[in-house]
Amino acid sequence: MDLRVRQFLPYLIFISGFSVYLFSSAPALAPYRDMGEMVSVSKTLGVAHPPGYPAYTLVGKLSTLVPLANYSYRVNLASVLGGALSALFLYLLLAQLGVSAWVALATAFLWIGSIGVWTVSIVTEMYSLNLAAALFLLFVGSRLFEAERSVSSKAPYFYLLSFLLGFFCGIRLDLVLLGSGLAVSLAYYLWVSDRKEKIITVFFAGAMFFLLGLSVYLYLLVRSNQHPFLNWRSPDTFMKLWESISRKSHGGTLDLLSENYGPGELFQTNFMLYLKDMARQFWIVGLPLVAMGLLDLFKKNRSLFLLSFTAWFFAGPFFIYKANLPPNPHAYAILEAHFLLPNAMVAVWLGLGLDWLVRYLSGRMIAEAQGNRPRMVLGALLVLTAAAGIGTRWREVSKRGNFFGYDYARNLFATLPPDSIVVMQKDVQLFLLWASQYAQAARPDVTVVAKGLSGSDWYQEMSKRSGVTASLGTLKTETDWLLFISQNPNRAIFAGWDEDVPFSSKYEQSPVGLVRRIVSKDSVNRGLFPESFSTDFLSEFYAYRGRYRCAEQHEFFSSDLIDDYSKAHFARGVEVSKNNFQGPAAEKDWYRCAALNPANPQPYYRLGFYYFQKSDYPRAIRFFERSESLQEEMSKKLEEYHSLPEVSQAVKSDWAEANLNLGVVYEKAGYPKKSEAAYLKTLNINPRFARAHYNIAVLYWNKDWRKVVDHLKEALRIDPRNPEASAFLPKAMLALERSGSKL
Numbered sequence: 001m002d003l004r005v006r007q008f009l010p011y012l013i014f015i016s017g018f019s020v021y022l023f024s025s026a027p028a029l030a031p032y033r034d035m036g037e038m039v040s041v042s043k044t045l046g047v048a049h050p051p052g053y054p055a056y057t058l059v060g061k062l063s064t065l066v067p068l069a070n071y072s073y074r075v076n077l078a079s080v081l082g083g084a085l086s087a088l089f090l091y092l093l094l095a096q097l098g099v100s101a102w103v104a105l106a107t108a109f110l111w112i113g114s115i116g117v118w119t120v121s122i123v124t125e126m127y128s129l130n131l132a133a134a135l136f137l138l139f140v141g142s143r144l145f146e147a148e149r150s151v152s153s154k155a156p157y158f159y160l161l162s163f164l165l166g167f168f169c170g171i172r173l174d175l176v177l178l179g180s181g182l183a184v185s186l187a188y189y190l191w192v193s194d195r196k197e198k199i200i201t202v203f204f205a206g207a208m209f210f211l212l213g214l215s216v217y218l219y220l221l222v223r224s225n226q227h228p229f230l231n232w233r234s235p236d237t238f239m240k241l242w243e244s245i246s247r248k249s250h251g252g253t254l255d256l257l258s259e260n261y262g263p264g265e266l267f268q269t270n271f272m273l274y275l276k277d278m279a280r281q282f283w284i285v286g287l288p289l290v291a292m293g294l295l296d297l298f299k300k301n302r303s304l305f306l307l308s309f310t311a312w313f314f315a316g317p318f319f320i321y322k323a324n325l326p327p328n329p330h331a332y333a334i335l336e337a338h339f340l341l342p343n344a345m346v347a348v349w350l351g352l353g354l355d356w357l358v359r360y361l362s363g364r365m366i367a368e369a370q371g372n373r374p375r376m377v378l379g380a381l382l383v384l385t386a387a388a389g390i391g392t393r394w395r396e397v398s399k400r401g402n403f404f405g406y407d408y409a410r411n412l413f414a415t416l417p418p419d420s421i422v423v424m425q426k427d428v429q430l431f432l433l434w435a436s437q438y439a440q441a442a443r444p445d446v447t448v449v450a451k452g453l454s455g456s457d458w459y460q461e462m463s464k465r466s467g468v469t470a471s472l473g474t475l476k477t478e479t480d481w482l483l484f485i486s487q488n489p490n491r492a493i494f495a496g497w498d499e500d501v502p503f504s505s506k507y508e509q510s511p512v513g514l515v516r517r518i519v520s521k522d523s524v525n526r527g528l529f530p531e532s533f534s535t536d537f538l539s540e541f542y543a544y545r546g547r548y549r550c551a552e553q554h555e556f557f558s559s560d561l562i563d564d565y566s567k568a569h570f571a572r573g574v575e576v577s578k579n580n581f582q583g584p585a586a587e588k589d590w591y592r593c594a595a596l597n598p599a600n601p602q603p604y605y606r607l608g609f610y611y612f613q614k615s616d617y618p619r620a621i622r623f624f625e626r627s628e629s630l631q632e633e634m635s636k637k638l639e640e641y642h643s644l645p646e647v648s649q650a651v652k653s654d655w656a657e658a659n660l661n662l663g664v665v666y667e668k669a670g671y672p673k674k675s676e677a678a679y680l681k682t683l684n685i686n687p688r689f690a691r692a693h694y695n696i697a698v699l700y701w702n703k704d705w706r707k708v709v710d711h712l713k714e715a716l717r718i719d720p721r722n723p724e725a726s727a728f729l730p731k732a733m734l735a736l737e738r739s740g741s742k743l
Contacts, residue, residue, distance in 0.1 A: 006101045013091050013105065017084035017112045017121075020390060024398035025080060025122040028406035029072040029435055031557035032123040033337070035405070036431025037230075039124050040438040042075045046230030047220050050244045054219040055170025056126040071439040072406075075124045082128030083121025086344070087112045089135035094351040096142045097300065102379020103358055107351035109386035114281040114347075116340050118397045119555070126171050127337050133168035134344045137161060137178055138308065145189060145303040155202060158186060162206040166213025173245070174315065174341060179210070181311030185303045192302075217245060227465050229438055234458040266642060267321045273332065274320055277339050282350055290346055293353030308345045316342030328641035333556040354382065396554045403545040404558045408514070409436040411542040412496070413443040415513040420492040421447045421470050422515060423454075425499025428557050429564065447491070451475050451499055478504040485520045493518045497567040498560075511571035513537030514564060538568055538592075550597040559597075566596035570603055583610065601630035605658060608665070617669035624662040628678075631655035635685075656686040663695060675699055690719035697725075697732070705736035 029035060034049070041048045042060025056078075063078045064071055087108045094104040111117055120127035144157035161182060169175050183203070190199050224236040235244040242248075279287065298305045319338060325331040358378045409432040416422060424430040430450050436442040447470045453459040455474030463472060471487035474480050485493060485507060494515040495501050501509060501518065510517045512535070550559040550566070573589030587610055593603040608623035635655050638648045663678030676699055682692040693715035700707040709732045715725040 009101060009105055010088055010091060013108045013112075014084050014088045016109070017087040018080060020112060021080040021083045021118070021121040022077075024118070024394065024400050025073070025076050026399035026402045026405075027073065028070055028403060029409070029432060030123060030399045030402040031405040031408070031428050031432065031561050032119075032555070033125060033334070033557065034427060034431060035072075035124045036428070036433070036435035038126065039072050039075050039435040040431070041230050042124075043071050043439040044229045045223060046228040046438075047224050047232050047235065048230070049232045050247045051173045052217065052220045052232070052235065052244055053126055053171065054216050055167060056129060056172070058216075058219070059129065059171075060124075072124055072435065076122065079121050079123060079125060079128045082130070082132045083112070083117060085132035086117065086121075086128060086135050089132060089139050090344075090347055090351070093135060093139040093142055093348060094355075096139065097297070097304075097348075097352065099351050099355040100358065100379055102376060102383060103355040104351060106379065106382035106386045107347065107354060109383060109390065110282060110350070111347050113386065113390035113393055114343075115393060115397055116277070116281050116336060116343065118393070120337055120340065122397075122399050125337070127340060130168075130172040130175060131340055131344055133164075133171055133175060134178060134341055137165060137168070137175075137182075138311075138344070138348065140164070141182065141185070141307050142301075142304055145185065145301055145307070155205075158182075158202060158206055159209045162209035163213040166210040167216055169214055170216035170219075174319065174338070177314040177319065177341070178311045180314045181307040181309070184310045185307035188306050189303045217241065220244060227462075229466050230434070231458070231462045231465075233456075234462065264321050264324065266324050266326060267317075269327050269642065270320045270323065270325065270335065271317060273327055273335065274316065274339050274342075277336060278343060278346060281343060282346070289353030289357060290349045291353070292356050293349035293351065296352045296356050297349065308348060312342045312345035315345070326642040328637075328643065329556050330560075331641075358382070401546060402558065404561050405432050407543050407545055408561050408564070409433055409442070411537075412514045413446065414541060415515055415537050416443070416446050416494060417492050419445050420494060421449060421488060423449045423451050423475060423493070423495040423499070423501075425451045425496065426560070428560065429496055429498040449475075451495075476502075478502045478506070481518065482506055482520070485518065497564045497571070511568060511575050513542065514568055516571065536572075538565065538572065538589075548596055550599065563597050563600070566593045566600060566603075569593040569596065570600070570606070573603070573606065577606075577610075586610065599630060599634075601627040601634065601654070601658065604630065605661075608661065612661075612665055612668075617665060620665045621662070621669060624658065624665055628655070628658040628662050631658050652685055656682045656689055656692075659685065660689065660692055660695065663692075667695075667699060672699060688718050690715040690722055690725070693718070694722065694725050697728070701732075702735075705732060705739050708732045709736050 029039060037048055038053075038056070038060060040046060041053075041057050043064055045057065045061055048057060059078050060075045063075045066074045066077060068074060068077075090111050091104045091108040094107060095101065099107075117128070117131065120131075140157060140161050144161065165175065165179055165182065186202070186206075187199055190202065218241075220235045221238070221241050224231050224234050224240075233240065233244050235241040275287075278290075282290075294305070294309065297308065316339075319342075320335070323335060323338070325335060361378055405428075408429070412422070412433065413436065422433070424433060430448070433448045437444060437446075437448065447463075447468050449470065449472065450459065454472045455476075460472045463470070470491060471484070473484055473487070475484060481502060481504065494512065494517055495509075496515055501516070503509075506521055508517075508519045508521060510519065514537070548562050548565060550562050553559040553562065569589045570593040573586040573593065576589070577583065577586035587607065590603040590606050590610070593600065594607075604623045604627035608620045608627060611617075611619040611623065631651065631654055635648070635651050638651055659678050659682040663675045663682065666672075666675035666678055676696060679692045679696045679699070682689050686692075693711040697708045697711040697715070700711075709729070712725045712729040712732055715722055716729065719725070
C-alpha cells in the first residue's frame with residue numbers, strides 16, 4: 001500500500017466510526033441501562049451510583065457544553081467519540097504489531113460494525129470510552145515492550161501506563177483488571193532480562209503513579225460535600241468514598257441478584273453465553289482465527305502476549321465468575337456490555353489471526369502472481385466484507401428512530417396531576433424520569449421516588465436538600481405503603497407498572513395510563529385525583545413513535561418499556577371489566593395488551609374467560625390454549641435462566657391454573673378426552689391441585705364410579721376441607737357399591 005494512503009487510513013477509520021455512530025444515535029434519550037442517570041450527573045455534575053464514574057462525569061459535562069440539540073444528544077457525543085477512538089487505537093495497535101495496513105483496516109471496520117461496540121457507542125453510557133481507554137493502554141503497552149528499547153527506557157512508558165490506568169479507572173473501575181496483565185507482563189520482562197532486582201522498585205513507583213491517576217475519585221469527595229442534586233450514597237468522607245468505590249452497598253458484586261446463588265454456580269452457563277456473544281460480535285470469521293492470532297502473538301512478543309491474555313482472563317472468565325448472574329434476558333443485557341472489555345483483547349488477536357491467514361493464502365497464491373498483489377487483493381476483500389457487515393447490521397443496531405425513552409417520560413409526566421408523587425422501581429424507567437427533570441427541567445412539581453432507595457438515610461437527606469417535601473421511607477410491605485400514604489396526606493400518589501405494590505384491603509390501586517393511583521380507603525388521599533379509569537390516557541393522550549411491539553425490538557430495554565404499556569392496557573381491561581357494561585372495552589384493551597407483548601399469557605387468559613362467559617367456546621379454547629402454551633414456554637425458560645424457586649413456583653401455579661380452566665372449556669364444548677388430558681397435565685404440573693382431581697371426578701360421574709371415588713378421595717387428601725368433594729364422595733361411594741365394584 002502506498003505510504004500516503006497508509007498515512008490517511010487512521011483518519012479514515014476515525015471519521016468512519018464517528019459518522020456511523022453519530023448517524024445511528026438516538027435523537028433523544030433512548031432506553032439503555034443507566035443512560036438517564038448518566039445524563040443527569042453530567043448535566044448537574046452530580047455523583048453517580050457506586051463506584052461513581054468521576055472521569056466519565058467530567059467528560060459528560062464537557063459534552064453538555066456543546067451548543068447542539070438536547071442534553072442527552074450532547075452527552076451521547078462522548079460515546080460516539082469513544083467508539084471512534086477505540087477503532088482508531090485498535091488499528092494503531094495492530095499496525096504497531098506489524099499487521100498489514102489492509103488487514104488492520106478490515107479489523108477496525110469489523111470492530112466498528114460489532115453489535116456490542118456499536119450499541120454502547122450510540123447510548124449515553126461509559127462503555128465506549130472505557131473501550132477506547134483499554135485499547136489505548138494496550139497500544140502504549142506495545143510500545144513499552146518493543147524489542148529494540150532498553151530496560152531503562154521502558155520505565156517512563158510503564159509509569160505513564162500506570163498513571164493512565166488509574167485515571168481511566170474513573171471511567172469504569174473494571175479497567176483495573178488490565179492492571180493484572182500489565183503487572184504480569186512487566187514482571188516477566190524484567191525477570192528474563194536479568195533485572196530481577198528492579199521489580200520491587202519499578203512496581204512501587206508504578207503503584208504511586210497509579211494512585212496519582214486514581215485520585216480523580218477525589219472528585220466524588222469534593223462534589224459530595226457541595227450537596228449536588230444527585231449525590232448517590234453521599235461519599236463525603238474518606239470512609240464513605242471507599243465504600244462507594246468498593247461497591248460495598250452491592251456486596252462487592254455486579255448485581256445484588258447474584259447473592260442468591262453459590263460462588264461460581266452459574267459460571268459455566270455464563271461463560272458459554274460469553275463465547276456465543278463473541279462469535280456473534282465477530283461473525284465474519286470465528287474462534288479458530290482468534291486462537292491463531294494469540295499463538296502468533298506468543299511467538300512475536302511474549303510480554304505483550306502475557307499482557308493481553310492475563311487482562312482477558314481477569315476481565316473475562318474471572319469477571320464472569322464473580323458476576324454470577326442468572327442468564328435471563330435482563331441479566332444478559334447487563335453482562336453483554338461487560339463482555340466488551342475482554343473482547344477488546346480478542347479483537348487484537350483476531351487482527352493477528354487474519355493477518356496470518358492472508359499471509360498464508362497469499363503465499364499459496366504467490367506462484368501465480370508477482371509481488372504483493374495477492375496480499376493486497378485478499379486484504380481489500382476483507383475490508384469490503386467488513387464494511388458491508390456494517391450495512392447488514394444497521395437496522396438491528398441503529399437507534400436513529402428510537403423515541404421510546406423520551407416518549408415514555410413525556411407520556412408518564414403528562415398523566416400526573418400537579419404536585420403528585422410517583423414511585424418507580426426499575427433503573428431505566430426511573431432514570432428516564434430523572435433525566436427529564438434534572439436535564440430538561442420537566443415537571444419539577446412531581447416528586448419521583450426511587451422505591452429501592454427510599455428507605456436509605458442518604459437518599460432521604462439528598463431529597464430534602466433538593467427541595468423534596470414528600471415524607472419518604474421504606475416501601476416493601478403493606479404497612480410501609482400505608483405509612484407512606486398517611487405521611488403524605490395532601491399528595492396524589494402513583495406507582496409505575498415497573499414494580500409491584502403489595503395488595504391490600506386498606507388501599508386501592510386503580511390504573512391511570514402508565515401508572516396506577518394508590519388511594520387509601522380511609523380518605524387520607526381520596527379526591528386528590530378524581531379521574532378514574534374512564535380517562536383513557538393510553539389511547540387519547542399519549543404519543544407513540546416507532547413500532548410498539550416487544551417482539552420486534554432487538555434489545556431488552558426498549559421492549560421492557562413497551563411492556564409497561566402492555567401491562568397498563570391489561571390493568572385497564574381488568575378495571576373496566578368490573579362493570580358489566582364495559583365488556584367490549586375490556587376486550588379491546590386485552591387485545592392491545594397482547595399486540596404490544598405477544599409473549600404475555602395474561603391477556604389471552606382473560607380473553608378466554610371473556611368468551612367463555614359469552615358461551616363462545618371455539619374462541620375461548622383458542623385463547624386458553626395460547627395462554628397455556630405461553631405459560632409452559634415461560635416455565636421452561638425460567639428453568640434455563642436458573643430463576644429463584646419462588647419465581648418459578650409462581651409461574652407454575654399460573655400454568656396449572658390455565659390448564660385447569662382449559663379443561664373446563666373443553667368439557668363445556670363437548671371434548672371430554674381433551675378435558676381429561678388438560679386436568680391430568682394440571683396434576684403433572686402441580687400434583688397437589690385438589691380442584692383438578694375434583695374436575696376429573698365430575699367428568700366421570702355416571703361413567704366410571706371407580707375413577708370418581710379415587711379422584712374425590714385424592715382431592716380430600718390434599719384439601720380435607722373441600723366442601724364439594726366432601727358432599728359428593730358419599731354419593732359416589734354408594735353408586736360404586738351399587739354398581740357391584742369393590743370399594
